[in-house]
Structure formats: C-alpha cells, structure tokens
Amino acid sequence: MRNAPVRYIVLHYSATYADQDLGVADIRKMHLARGFRDVGYHYVIKRDGTVEKGRPDSVTGAHVASHNTGTIGICCIGGLERATGPNVGVDNRTDAQKAATIRLVRDLLARHPGAQVVGHRDLGPTQCPGFDVRSWWASVDPGSASTVTTPEIPPTIRRGSSGQHVANAQHRLLARGYAIASDGLFGPQTEAAVRQFQRANGLVADGIIGPRSWAVLLD
Ligand SMILES: [Zn+2]
Structure with a gap:
C-alpha cells in the first residue's frame, strides 16, 4: 500500500536484549513469522549504529496499530536488559545508535518537512521505545519542539452503552x-x-x- 504524506516519524525498540546483535534480516524473519509481508519497519539501527533499510519509505509500514498510514518506523535494536527481564522496556541505545538515529531523523525531516518525531508509546498502549522520544528529540533539536497531540483511544463501550x-x-x-x-x-x-x-x-x-x-x- 502506498504510504500517505508522512506525519509521524516513529521510534521503536526491538524488545531484545542489549547483548543480542540483531539486524534487519533477523527482524524481517520475526515479522514474516507473524504474517507480515516484509519487515514492519522502514529502518533498523543495529547496536553498532549501522542503519539498515527495511521496507521502502513509499510503502506503508506495519509498526503501529491505527497509525501505519503516514508514518515512518525506525527500530533501534535493544530495549531490554537481562537484569530487568522481558517486561521492562528501557532506553539502552548505544551512543552509536543515538548518533545514527539523529542523522537519520534529520535526513527524514528534510524529506518530510512538518513530520513529528514521536515514540511508539505516544501512539498506543506500549512501553516501546522505553523513553520519552518527544523530550529527547526536543533536547537534540531545540528548534523542533513537537506539538503533537496524542490521539485519544475512545472509552470502553459494551452492551447497554449509547452515544x-x-x-x-x-x-x-x-x-x-x-x-x-x-x-x-x-x-x-x-x-x-x-x-x-x-x-x-x-x-x-x-x-x-x-x-x-x-x-x-x-x-
Ligand atoms: Zn514499537
């Protein structure tokens, strides 16, 4: 599906341990096993800062429920620590990953002016990517303070509800x-x-x- 004009650049982690040196080929395998047509992200950033291409930017991603259209998904490998286990997402990006993310996001913003830099968790119920992307990006690029409003999930409705x-x-x-x-x-x-x-x-x-x-x- 053709991607719409890019509104959000969305950062993710892979929810794997810091000592697991994975790349786009591994993530693609995981996503194909989940029934995706290709890796869900547009970019994967390895622990050493290498940026690997996922699906083309022009193709809608599969990385955020309700918000795949008009978004570019970037996944930094990592996000889990052995000490805290699989249920605690943290920001354990390496310095190389942070630097690569900054370069990539700046490049994407040049190509998609007006896009907002957000984390997966700003768009849905998840810990991913383990940190507040908007305040991180504001500290990286003070001029670009994001004004995104988090989309609201409507209230739970059931039999007897109305309105x-x-x-x-x-x-x-x-x-x-x-x-x-x-x-x-x-x-x-x-x-x-x-x-x-x-x-x-x-x-x-x-x-x-x-x-x-x-x-x-x-x-
Ligand atoms: Zn995510």
Whole structure:
C-alpha cells in the first residue's frame, strides 16, 4: 500500500536484549513469522549504529496499530536488559545508535518537512521505545519542539452503552461489512457483530470494545 504524506516519524525498540546483535534480516524473519509481508519497519539501527533499510519509505509500514498510514518506523535494536527481564522496556541505545538515529531523523525531516518525531508509546498502549522520544528529540533539536497531540483511544463501550462512541463503532463495523444498524445504541445485534469482528481479527471475542478492539477498529 502506498504510504500517505508522512506525519509521524516513529521510534521503536526491538524488545531484545542489549547483548543480542540483531539486524534487519533477523527482524524481517520475526515479522514474516507473524504474517507480515516484509519487515514492519522502514529502518533498523543495529547496536553498532549501522542503519539498515527495511521496507521502502513509499510503502506503508506495519509498526503501529491505527497509525501505519503516514508514518515512518525506525527500530533501534535493544530495549531490554537481562537484569530487568522481558517486561521492562528501557532506553539502552548505544551512543552509536543515538548518533545514527539523529542523522537519520534529520535526513527524514528534510524529506518530510512538518513530520513529528514521536515514540511508539505516544501512539498506543506500549512501553516501546522505553523513553520519552518527544523530550529527547526536543533536547537534540531545540528548534523542533513537537506539538503533537496524542490521539485519544475512545472509552470502553459494551452492551447497554449509547452515544457518539457507539455510533462511531457501528459506523466502522458497517464499513467493514457487518450488517448492523448505526443507531448509537449498543444492543445484542451490535454485540454479536463486535464478537464476529473480534474473532476475525484475533482479539478476545468478549463483545466489549476496549483499547485493543478500538485500535484495530480505528485502523
Ligand atoms: Zn514499537
């Protein structure tokens, strides 16, 4: 799919340990195993600062739920420490990775003026990339203070809910081919459609639209 004008340059980590010297070929393998057509990122930066090309910038990435269109994804290898284990994301980029990231981001900003530099966690529920990218980038490039507003995930809705968020969800379900009324009332028919939608998308089919279902529904 052709990538839209770039609004966000999104930094990630690979959620691998600092002593694992991985590169784009390894990440591509991991992503193909997850059913992606190619590595989800546009760039991968190795521990030694080598920048490797992932998918072409002109092709939409697969790196942020709901925000793949109009974004460029950069993944710095690392983000985990043996001492803290797999559930604690940290900023353990090497100096070489930081320098390479700065060069790459500046180059991308020159080609995509107006794009915002953000972290994956600014766009969705994740720790990735383990640090506050906007304040880091503001310290690197004081002139470019980012004014991005974090997109809001709508509130959780379930059977009995009503109002604009229900209508929005129904509208999205209709657009995906589920035959329901768009009346703003979360009844049994909507609930059944939500379960179907969840099953079709590998989500827990509980009939409740929480952050994960919203993320897929709004994508
Ligand atoms: Zn990420």
